[in-house]
Amino acid sequence: MKKMLxxxxxxxxxxxxxxxxxxxxxxxxxxxxxxxxxxKAPIVWVxxxxxxxxxxxxxxxxxxxDCGSCHDSLFEMENGAAEKKDDFTMATLYKGxxCGSCHDxxxxFASNTRCTxxxxxxxxxxxxxxxxxxxxKSH
Amino acid sequence: MxxxxxxxxxxxxxxxxxxxxxxxxxxxxxxxxxxxxxxSILSLTSVRNVYGAGVVPEVGKYPYNPxxxxxxxxxxCIDCEQCKEACVKTNHVPAYGFRTTILEKRRSLGGEKxxxxxxxxxxxxxxxxxxxRVCPTTATWKDEKTGIxxxxxxxxxxxxxxxxxxxxxxxxxxxxxxxxxxxxxxxxSRLSKGQTTTACVEACPADVRVFGNxxxxxxxVFKLVHAPETMIxxxxxxxxxxxxxxxxxx
Numbered sequence: 001m002k003k004m005l006x007x008x009x010x011x012x013x014x015x016x017x018x019x020x021x022x023x024x025x026x027x028x029x030x031x032x033x034x035x036x037x038x039x040k041a042p043i044v045w046v047x048x049x050x051x052x053x054x055x056x057x058x059x060x061x062x063x064x065x066d067c068g069s070c071h072d073s074l075f076e077m078e079n080g081a082a083e084k085k086d087d088f089t090m091a092t093l094y095k096g097x098x099c100g101s102c103h104d105x106x107x108x109f110a111s112n113t114r115c116t117x118x119x120x121x122x123x124x125x126x127x128x129x130x131x132x133x134x135x136x137k138s139h
Numbered sequence: 140m141x142x143x144x145x146x147x148x149x150x151x152x153x154x155x156x157x158x159x160x161x162x163x164x165x166x167x168x169x170x171x172x173x174x175x176x177x178x179s180i181l182s183l184t185s186v187r188n189v190y191g192a193g194v195v196p197e198v199g200k201y202p203y204n205p206x207x208x209x210x211x212x213x214x215x216c217i218d219c220e221q222c223k224e225a226c227v228k229t230n231h232v233p234a235y236g237f238r239t240t241i242l243e244k245r246r247s248l249g250g251e252k253x254x255x256x257x258x259x260x261x262x263x264x265x266x267x268x269x270x271x272r273v274c275p276t277t278a279t280w281k282d283e284k285t286g287i288x289x290x291x292x293x294x295x296x297x298x299x300x301x302x303x304x305x306x307x308x309x310x311x312x313x314x315x316x317x318x319x320x321x322x323x324x325x326x327x328s329r330l331s332k333g334q335t336t337t338a339c340v341e342a343c344p345a346d347v348r349v350f351g352n353x354x355x356x357x358x359x360v361f362k363l364v365h366a367p368e369t370m371i372x373x374x375x376x377x378x379x380x381x382x383x384x385x386x387x388x389x
Contacts, residue, residue, distance in 0.1 A: 049219040049344055115345070116255040121218020123243050124255065 037061045044125055047083045051125035052118050054099075074101050194373045195364045195385065198356075202266060203286035205352035207324050208383040209261070209337075210363045215345045216241065216257040225342035229328045236311030238262070238322040239339055259347060261339070262309040262322035263374065263382030264288050270301035270310065278318070286383065287326050292318035306378040324350070353383070363387060 032040055038056030045052040059065050071077045075098065082088045082098065093100030093111040099118075103111045120128070149155065196202075218241050226238050239261035246254045264281075268288050271279055278294035279301055281287075295318035302310045302319060313320040324330060325337040340350045351358035364371055364385050373382045 049217065049221070051219075115215060115217050116257065119217035119219070120255070121241070121243075121257055122220045123218050123241070123257075 032057060032061065038067065042128070043079075044120075044128065045083050045088075046125075048089055049119070050122050051120055053120045053124070053128070054118070070101075074098055193371070194376055194382075195371055196353075196381075198365070201354040203282075203284065204354040205285055206354040206383070207264065207285050207287055208351070208353040208360055208385065209324075209340075210349040210360045210385045210387060211259050212347050212349070212363075212388065213256060213258060213386050214388045216259055216347045217345055218243070218257040219344065221342040221344060222259065222339035222348065225338040226322075229325060229338035232320070233313060233315065236313060236320065238309075238320070258386075259339075260307060260309070260374070261384065262288060262305075262324075263307050263380065263384045264322075264324065265383065266381035267379060269304040269306065269378065269380055273300045273304040275300065279321075282326075285324075285326070287324050288321070289323055289326070290319060290321055292316045292320070295319050306375045306380055307382075360385075 034040055037060040040057065043054040043056075045054070059070075060067070075082055088098060090111065092098060093103065096104060100111045102108045105113075109117070153161075220241060222239060223237065223241070226232060230238055232238050239259060242258040242260055244256040244258060246256065248254050264287055266281075266286070268279075268281055271281055271288065274280075275298065276294050276296055278292075278296070279288060279290050282289050292313075297312060297317055297319065299312060299319065302308075302312065310319050310321045312318075325334075325339075329336070329338060336350050337348075340348045349359050349363060351360035353360050353364070355361060363369070364387070366389070369387055369389055372386050373384065374386070375382075
C-alpha cells in the first residue's frame with residue numbers, strides 16, 4: 001500500500017515536471033528570433049508616400065513564410081533598396097510586383113483593399129516614433 | 140398730484156385684482172407654456188419632414204450655381220498629408236494653423252487588432268453657417284453666387300467668435316494678418332484664376348477628395364452623391380448647419 005502511494009506521488013511529480021518543461025519550451029518558441037524571422041523593428045517606407053509599415057513578425061512568425069518567399073526575388077535584403085526604385089508604387093503592386101505578389105486577393109488581402117492596414121500615415125509614423133522614444137526612456 | 144388726490148385713487152397692486160382676472164391670466168400663461176411644451180417635447184408642431192430629409196439636398200434645389208462642394212471617399216485616405224502640404228504652400232498657411240487637416244479614428248476588430256480610418260476635414264461651407272451668424276463685423280459671409288464661406292481679413296477684429304461657433308474647428312487665428320483664416324475652396328488662389336480644382340484635390344494621390352459643382356448633374360460630385368446603394372454622411376448634422384462636405388466609402 002505504502003509503495004503504491006510512493007509510486008503515485010512520484011508519478012504525479014514527474015508528470016507535473018514534464019508539463020512545466022513543455023510549457024517553458026512552448027514559451028521559448030513564442031520568443032522572437034531575429035535570425036529566423038528577420039529584423040524585429042518594423043520597416044517604415046516614406047516614399048513614394050508617407051508612411052507605410054511592414055513587420056517581419058506578421059509575415060514570417062505569424063504567417064509562416066520563409067525568408068526565401070520574398071528575398072531576393074521581390075525585395076532585396078538591403079535597407080531602403082525598394083524605396084529607391086521608381087516602380088515601387090501601388091500600380092506595380094496591382095500588377096503583382098513587390099507586396100502585390102501575395103496581396104492579390106487570393107493569397108492575402110488585395111493591394112487595393114484595406115489601405116490603412118499598411119498605410120499608417122504621418123500620424124501612425126509619429127506615434128511609432130514616440131512609442132519607440134518612450135520605450136527607450138523607460139529602460 | 141397732491142396727497143389728498145392720491146388718497147382717492149384706487150390701489151393698483153395685485154391684491155385688489157378680482158379673482159376672475161387672476162385666473163384668466165394664469166390660464167393664458169398655462170396655454171402659452173403648453174404650446175411651447177407641446178412643440179418642443181412632444182414635437183406636435185413643427186417637425187421636419189422625415190421623407191427625403193437626407194444630408195444631400197434634393198435634385199434641383201441647390202441654393203447656388205455653381206454650388207461648390209466636396210465629396211470625401213473616406214476609406215481611401217492614407218494620411219500621407221500631401222493635401223495639407225499643398226494647402227500650406229498654395230494658401231500660405233502658417234505652421235500653427237490649418238485650413239484642412241486629417242483626423243484619425245481607431246476601431247477595435249477584437250483582440251489586439253485595430254482598424255484605422257483617416258478622416259480629412261476642412262471648412263464645410265455650410266448653407267446655414269454658424270460662423271457667419273455670429274460675426275459682429277460681417278468680416279465673413281456666404282458668397283451669394285458660389286456659396287463659399289469667405290473671409291475679409293481687413294474687416295476682422297480678431298474676436299474669434301466665429302472660431303467658437305464653427306462646429307468643424309475649421310478656423311484659426313492668423314497672426315500675420317491679425318485675422319481669422321479659413322479654407323475658401325482655393326477661391327482666391329486658384330478658382331478665381333481659372334483653375335477648376337482646389338490644391339488639396341490636385342495633390343491627393345489616392346483620389347480621396349472630389350471637388351465640383353453639385354448643381355451640375357454632369358459633375359463627378361453630383362454623380363457620387365446620387366449613386367445607387369451609396370451611404371452618404373456629413374459631420375455633425377445635428378447642428379443644422381447643412382454642410383457641403385459629403386463623406387462616402389465607395
